[in-house]
Amino acid sequence: GQNIDQPTEMTATEGAIVQINCTYQTSGFNGLFWYQQHAGEAPTFLSYNVLDGLEEKGRFSSFLSRSKGYSYLLLKELQMKDSASYLCAVRDPSDDYKLSFGAGTTVTVRA
């Protein structure tokens, strides 16, 4: 089975940095994905990690440790438009590449 955990809510100030953690326990592992979702819209792909380490894309970075079953998404220089839900998802090859999601973390950016 799959178990993916992330905090429910986080609040930060414009211009600051926020780190969203995700821990997972799955039967198999073939990549961890992060998505951003604004209310009423579909999730937008942010990043993919399959090997240990840090992937950086502009203001967003994602880190993976497979031995610890742990990832984080780092959002730097926060802007008001970054207020959204952030979803962590894991793909499991032992279950025909099922893509399972955590409950999502709602990030609120305040001025």
Add this chain to the structure above:
Amino acid sequence: DAMVIQNPRYQVTQFGKPVTLSCSQTLNHNVMYWYQQKSSQAPKLLFHYYDKDFNNEADTPDNFQSRRPNTFFCFLDIRSPGLGDAAMYLCATSSTRGSTEAFFGQGTRLTVV
């Protein structure tokens, strides 16, 4: 250019009247997923296809069916929609061969009246 396309964006159906939602992709991804998402909740996986292999989640109601006639198209059929089936339905694709992304379509918001 949109790579995962869902039609329609908004669908209104009558209680008990069968409805079909469609998803197409231009990415040649071999895995396709259908999710149901209700307000303020995470996407809930209904089923997914790995190539032609169909995987149904244990808690997906029998009311929900799916078809994948070829690599590029996938359909979600709701045989007798109830009021509780009103939600956003999301299609996603991913590849087990080389690609590192998994993309969503824009979703279909289903209203049951």
